[in-house]
Amino acid sequence: MAKDEKGSAKEKKLSMKRRSIWETATKAQKGAIESISKDYMDFIGKAKTERLTVRELISGLKKAGFKDIAQQKTWRAGAKVYMVNRDKSLAAAVLGKEPIEDGANLIASHGDSPRLDLKQNPLFEDADTKLALLKTHYYGGIRKYHWVNIPLAIHGTVVLGNGKVVEVHIGEDPADPVFLITDLLPHLSKKQGERKLSEGIQGEELQVLLASLPFTDKKASKKVKLWVLDHLHRKYGMVEEDFVSSEFEITPAGPAREVGFDRSMIGAYGQDDRICAFTSVKALMDTASPRRTSICLVMDKEEIGSEGPTSMRSRFMEEFYSRLLELKDRDYPDRKLMESLSRTYAISSDVNGAVDPIFKQVHELQNAARLGHGICITKYTGSGGKYNANDASAEFMGLIRKVLNDAKVPWQTGELGKVDEGGGGTIAKFLAEHNMDVVDAGPALISMHSPMELSSKADVWATYRAYAAFFAS
Secondary structure (H helix, E strand, C coil): CHHHHHHHHHHHHHCCCCCCHHHHCCHHHHHHHHHHHHHHHHHHHHCCCHHHHHHHHHHHHHHCCCEEHHHCCCCCCCCEEEEEECCCEEEEEECCCCCHHHCEEEEEEECCCCEEEEEEEEEEEECCCCEEEEEEEEECCCCHHHHCCCCEEEEEEEECCCCCEEEEEECCCCCCCCEECCCCCHHHCHHHHCCCHHHCCCHHHCEEEEECCCCCCCCCCCHHHHHHHHHHHHHHCCCHHHHHHEEEEEEECCCCEEECCCCCEEEECCHHHHHHHHHHHHHHHCCCCCCCEEEEEEECCHHHCCCCCCCCCCCHHHHHHHHHHHCCCCCCCHHHHHHHHHCCEEEECCCEEECCCCCHHHCCHHHCECCCCCEEEECECEECCCECCCECCHHHHHHHHHHHHHCCCCEEECCCCCCCCCEECCCHHHHHCCCCEEEEEECEEECCCCCCEEEEHHHHHHHHHHHHHHHHC
16 A cells, blocks of 8 residues: 555656646635636627737737837836837837847747638629629638538728728628628538538639629619629729729628637637737736847738748837847947847737537547647647747756746647648748747647537636736746
């Protein structure tokens, strides 16, 4: 008997065990979980596009005392600054006590999410049904059949022919109409049912139903299309050619919702990766006067490979570092920029896939994340033999592990599915190109890339605490 007890004590000492946060959370911690989740649900319900995400985050930063970096003339420890890139990506920082040439603590997330974009010439009227529709081109990795027969909203930025910029947001207010991509009734879907799952709905079939009322002019050839154009012109000043200089995004309509009898989970569109944008920026706003400069990046275009001037592959991060260096020395040598970047510790703040109880077979369960078990540290990404991966070093993993353990932050590890099952990448590899130590860390989601992704309230809280601890280290 004594021998068994000794063995049990040794097992407890030597073995790693991860438990649900809900099993160990105190009353005060449960209150903190509910508080941050309420704020997050309000944010994620509004931040339906990358532009709206940046807008919401900037609003919070300003309330927390951050100001445009152009207004900051000298380096002052504790000063709070931000910089925006084309309204789609942002950088923010709390200046540290140590010089930035010694490095910074950086958390980088992305604000774009899979969606439907409009084609350049999208509006048409079907001649047989006399219905007006919009043609779309999907953005990022979606499962196309998810997007039919659900309420949809339209969010757009339009540059009119005279140069005026107007915004269009329809479908989020309870008084607004919503839009729909229709699907076949079961009675007539025999041939559709013979398609592969990935082809059940095809890309060109993702057409958004807009209207059925005809314009009153009997001479018009396409009366329903004209009704839509007339409506857009009267409300926004648009003509059909203005679609060419517009960015319209089709997203699921409606707010975030609590999920489950126990209300312990959050269902919302765009949690990949706005859950990380929210928690990292909130952690930054709550950072007072750090030893090392604390920096948040929220980038665009991650879902399509980080292409373009608002993405992680752009020079925006370097420009922000350069502006920070200029606060001390306007004529700094290039070597200082390289040193500042290479000595930075970075977290690629992105989500992982939690085990879905219905589809456990795609995971290797010993190395898979669970909902409600804390922030997920993903040492390596990529697919197959770690192709296109960032793979964090043992030394940096040891540093992150110690930071989280010292702060008593619940954490777990995970990889994205079985080795031969799939995989995925993040912006970590683009940060690593600057010779940074970087690791992926963010909450795990169920139903990732769907119109209704699922997170745990407890993981929102744990992720915020992890980022706050990292900034304070």
